[in-house]
Amino acid sequence: MPLSFNMHINQNRDMTVMVIDKGGRAHAISQAYENSARVNSIIVVPGNDLISYHRKKEVLVLSDTTERKISQIIELAKKYKVDLVDVAHSTSLELGLVNRLQQEGINVFGPTMEAARLESDKVFARKFMDRFDIPAPKFDVFDSEEKALEYAKGIYRYDSDKSLYVKAAGLCAGKGVIKIDNFEQAKVAIKKMSTLGNAGNKFLIEEALEGEEFTVTIIADGTNYHLFKTARNEKHLRNYDRGPITRGLGAVSPVLDWDKNSMFIKDFEESVIKKTLLGLQEIGTPFSGILSFVVMASQEHGSLVPKVIECNARWGDPEAQVIIPGIKNDYVDVVQACINQKLDRVKIDEDNLTRVCIVGSSRGYPGDTSQVNGKIIFGIQEIIDNPEVHVFGADVAMSNDHFYAHGGRLIHIMSQGKDIVEAKNNAYGAMSRITVEGNNLHYRIDIGWKDAEIIRMKQI
Ligand code: AMP
Numbered sequence: 001m002p003l004s005f006n007m008h009i010n011q012n013r014d015m016t017v018m019v020i021d022k023g024g025r026a027h028a029i030s031q032a033y034e035n036s037a038r039v040n041s042i043i044v045v046p047g048n049d050l051i052s053y054h055r056k057k058e059v060l061v062l063s064d065t066t067e068r069k070i071s072q073i074i075e076l077a078k079k080y081k082v083d084l085v086d087v088a089h090s091t092s093l094e095l096g097l098v099n100r101l102q103q104e105g106i107n108v109f110g111p112t113m114e115a116a117r118l119e120s121d122k123v124f125a126r127k128f129m130d131r132f133d134i135p136a137p138k139f140d141v142f143d144s145e146e147k148a149l150e151y152a153k154g155i156y157r158y159d160s161d162k163s164l165y166v167k168a169a170g171l172c173a174g175k176g177v178i179k180i181d182n183f184e185q186a187k188v189a190i191k192k193m194s195t196l197g198n199a200g201n202k203f204l205i206e207e208a209l210e211g212e213e214f215t216v217t218i219i220a221d222g223t224n225y226h227l228f229k230t231a232r233n234e235k236h237l238r239n240y241d242r243g244p245i246t247r248g249l250g251a252v253s254p255v256l257d258w259d260k261n262s263m264f265i266k267d268f269e270e271s272v273i274k275k276t277l278l279g280l281q282e283i284g285t286p287f288s289g290i291l292s293f294v295v296m297a298s299q300e301h302g303s304l305v306p307k308v309i310e311c312n313a314r315w316g317d318p319e320a321q322v323i324i325p326g327i328k329n330d331y332v333d334v335v336q337a338c339i340n341q342k343l344d345r346v347k348i349d350e351d352n353l354t355r356v357c358i359v360g361s362s363r364g365y366p367g368d369t370s371q372v373n374g375k376i377i378f379g380i381q382e383i384i385d386n387p388e389v390h391v392f393g394a395d396v397a398m399s400n401d402h403f404y405a406h407g408g409r410l411i412h413i414m415s416q417g418k419d420i421v422e423a424k425n426n427a428y429g430a431m432s433r434i435t436v437e438g439n440n441l442h443y444r445i446d447i448g449w450k451d452a453e454i455i456r457m458k459q460i
Contacts, residue, residue: 014040015332018077019047020067020097021088024359024392024412025317027051028324029088030059031390032331039332043080045073050393050403050411054384067092070100077106084109086335088290088314090171094120098289109335114285116313118276123169123202125311132279134272135307137165139206145190148205152186163208166190170199174247174366179208209307211298214255215319216268218293219334220277222286224343226334227273229254229326229350230265231319232450233294237366239446246366247409250447251357252420253322256454257297264297268306276311288338292316321392321414322355356423356448357414358431362395363440365408375437377403377410382433388426390414405436420451 017033019026019042026044033039034057044051047061065072067089074097077085087097087110096113110116117124129136142148148166155162161181166189168176176196178189193200214232218225231253237243258264272293280287294309294316315324327334328349337346362372377396380403384391392414395407411434415426424447435441 014038015083016041016043016080017332018043018045018080018082018085019088020045020073020085020092021314022046022048022067023317023394023409024357025088025315025320027392027394027412028321028390028414029086029315031392032324032327033086034059036330036332038330043076043082045076048393048396048406049398050380050391050396053393053398068095070095070097073097074100074104074106077101078104083107084332084335086110090116090119090312090314093313094171107339109289109339111287111289111291111313112285115280115287115289117285118280118287118291118311119313120171121169122167122204122310126204126206128279128283129308132275132282134275134279135305137207137209137307137309139204141202141204142190143202145194148190148193148203149187151205152180152183152190156183156186165204165206165208166193167204167206168193168196168200169202169204170196172196172199176200176203177245179245209296209298209309211296211304212257213294213296213309214258215316216258216260216265216273216293216295217315217319217323218273218291219338219343219348220287220289220291221338221341221343222281222288223277223341225273225277225291226343226346226348227260227265227269228323228348230258230260231255231316231322233316233319234444234447236444237442239444244366246361248316248318249359249361249409249444251316251318251322252448252451253319253326253355256420256451258295264304264306268293268295272306272308287313288341289313290315292319318357318359318412318414321357321390321412325390325414325416326350326353326355353416353418354420354423354451355414355416356420356427357392357412358427358443358447359394359409360411360413360431360434360436360441360443361409362405362407362436363442365442369405369408372405372436372438372440373407375405375440377405377441378435378437379433380411383413383430386430388415389430391430405440410436410441419455420448421455424448424452
């Protein structure tokens with residue numbers, strides 16, 4: 001924590017913004033506020049140690065508080081007399097931080113806990129999509145292991161290797177979504193639901209979709225919305241889209257095949273976005289904040305149709321790292337217009353650059369990475385001032401000017417260019433300077449391959 005942090009910042013007219021989040025997404029959001037002419041200082045709770053390192057403005061990280069400690073966060077917002085709180089973490093949203101801040105009269109950006117159920121309760125989300133005719137996978141809901149097993153047995157009797165997903169209704173840090181391909185796996189996945197506490201009390205078994213997955217992100221003020229550039233979160237652990245699904249080992253924006261001006265996305269606005277916002281209004285929980293849809297473009301009767309795999313009531317991570325830096329507006333103007341339900345009065349501009357983000361993780365991620373904790377991360381100081389790249393911190397700890405591994409995803413290196421080939425060049429150049437003591441760094445070398453290939457094909 002920088003001891004020089006000025007406790008009197010709230011006295012002057014420049015804004016103090018508090019961001020509730022951690023990881024690379026928190027870093028990218030804090031950078032958007034840092035670039036705002038209206039912001040003087042930023043507080044990130046709980047953040048990570050890299051967020052406050054080498055910044056242009058004062059950035060205070062309060063890592064003693066977690067995203068779960070709602071009352072403590074409110075006390076901190078009052079103590080530092082913050083002008084705006086941006087709640088970007090799903091757990092704080094689920095626990096009603098936005099509602100509580102509103103009750104306290106504190107200016108807050110993010111959806112209420114009721115609107116955030118689109119993310120925090122997968123059963124609610126699927127039933128909502130069903131009710132408002134939003135295209136999504138077929139699903140069934142269970143609250144008993146026996147009934148789920150009976151159901152799975154029935155399916156596998158006729159189709160012994162059908163792919164399905166078993167999903168806990170509640171948030172469980174990515175551990176509640178399990179793909180199954182046979183009855184043996186179904187038994188293990190269904191049993192796992194009972195080990196997930198309240199999150200697994202109810203669960204879904206749903207059809208596994210095939211196709212191209214990407215993310216569509218909007219900012220909505222309840223009624224009006226603005227569509228950001230599309231992004232692709234590359235979730236597989238290993239190159240060639242192999243290995244287990246992680247929370248994301250890289251991202252690209254825009255996605256060439258699904259540009260936001262494409263017909264496919266225009267259709268998506270009608271079949272998904274408008275119905276979602278109107279549906280939420282109809283049930284009395286209008287959505288204000290960032291809403292991201294994880295979409296599958298699936299073949300159906302010879303044409304590609306979008307289906308919603310999941311809704312997130314905040315920016316995706318690492319999608320935020322490749323979308324937010326392309327927003328040309330002052331971010332506070334956009335956020336404040338959203339809070340004031342005046343998004344229709346703001347024209348949001350994005351640049352024409354392509355961005356790629358590469359995630360460096362501890363060896364072992366997404367499994368146990370405890371053996372890497374405390375190992376030195378080398379090279380961050382060498383690339384932090386490189387104007388070609390942005391370095392976003394995630395599970396990083398800092399002590400005596402050295403950086404240490406402190407979890408799964410460690411750092412995100414983002415770069416931009418006129419196209420994906422140029423963007424990749426800079427990002428991978430920077431990543432090649434990073435190592436983790438004991439050869440413990442893992443990263444994919446093929447992030448953005450699909451878009452690079454599209455460009456190369458056009459050049460032939
Ligand atoms: P979720 O937490 O629901 O987003 O699931 C995590 C990841 O699992 C998604 O990003 C997809 O890659 C995959 N996934 C989840 N549900 C489905 C589905 N019904 N069909 C295909 N892939 C899915």
